[in-house]
Amino acid sequence: MSLSSHPFRGPLFMVIACGSYVINDTLMKLATGGLPPYEVLFLRGVGATIWGVPLLFLLGYGKQLPKLADRRVLLRNVLELGAILCYMLALTNMPIADSSALGQITPMLVLLGASVLFREKIGGVRMALIGTGFLGALMIAQPSMQGISIYALLALANAVFCAARDIAGRRVAAEVPGLIVAISAVLVVLVGAGVAHVLTEQWVTPEPRHLMLVAGAGAFLIAGHFFIFMSYRIGPTGVVAPFYYTFTVWAVVSGLVVFQQFPNALAIAGIALVVASGLTIVALDERKRRMTVVA
Numbered sequence: 001m002s003l004s005s006h007p008f009r010g011p012l013f014m015v016i017a018c019g020s021y022v023i024n025d026t027l028m029k030l031a032t033g034g035l036p037p038y039e040v041l042f043l044r045g046v047g048a049t050i051w052g053v054p055l056l057f058l059l060g061y062g063k064q065l066p067k068l069a070d071r072r073v074l075l076r077n078v079l080e081l082g083a084i085l086c087y088m089l090a091l092t093n094m095p096i097a098d099s100s101a102l103g104q105i106t107p108m109l110v111l112l113g114a115s116v117l118f119r120e121k122i123g124g125v126r127m128a129l130i131g132t133g134f135l136g137a138l139m140i141a142q143p144s145m146q147g148i149s150i151y152a153l154l155a156l157a158n159a160v161f162c163a164a165r166d167i168a169g170r171r172v173a174a175e176v177p178g179l180i181v182a183i184s185a186v187l188v189v190l191v192g193a194g195v196a197h198v199l200t201e202q203w204v205t206p207e208p209r210h211l212m213l214v215a216g217a218g219a220f221l222i223a224g225h226f227f228i229f230m231s232y233r234i235g236p237t238g239v240v241a242p243f244y245y246t247f248t249v250w251a252v253v254s255g256l257v258v259f260q261q262f263p264n265a266l267a268i269a270g271i272a273l274v275v276a277s278g279l280t281i282v283a284l285d286e287r288k289r290r291m292t293v294v295a
Helices: 009-031 037-058 062-069 071-093 096-117 124-141 150-169 178-200 208-234 237-257 265-294
Strands: none
Touching (some): 009 237, 150 208, 178 208
């Protein structure tokens, strides 16, 4: 079986996307130690643009630059802008575990949207497995819910925007390269973050370490945008979406490696549930595919 047809390719892309986003978030969190959040977003956008635009030309996509402004691409990425603006305010003002836990409703919203808009059948067993993954994500995040406030609503709004973004991404034409969509997202967020910074913050001159952090964050941001878009393009929503829960697994790894925060037994059990539910969904999908081929 070739990689292009392998049932693990879509989920693998989602796992890579989540890992890229978590590395990006980790570098961003380190950078916000001395800079306002929207200024960090803006600088990250500059760094991602410096990485991404030359990459477009190196890969031969120069003639497809007008597709950066494709109507459906822009819709997807305006929703991305709404998500990140809400997330940054929530993350700055409430415990990270709480904001992470609230974000875990995204896969369920994506599946609901795909079921309604694209008539994709989810099935009771798959929904039960998705619910198991959600429970595992909550066990990992272990929210205290001490931060219930307008910021909790912003964290929920982030999840809604992310789900709408991923559903809108399904509408993007097949001939639009994934990297074009990723760079367009970078540029839209760059402009939006710049406006938000001017309206709400004062400029703080970044130190060299800040610039290194946002440059690294920009590179992983492009990877995250590319792989999450491609995961939904090449894989069924019901198979791919549950692997969004690996975001919390990557967050545990980040906490362990960067912040020396060791997961407790509950978090380890949650990781096992996330992994087991995701692999079971893939196995069920592959079994269904093989039975269809035989029939």
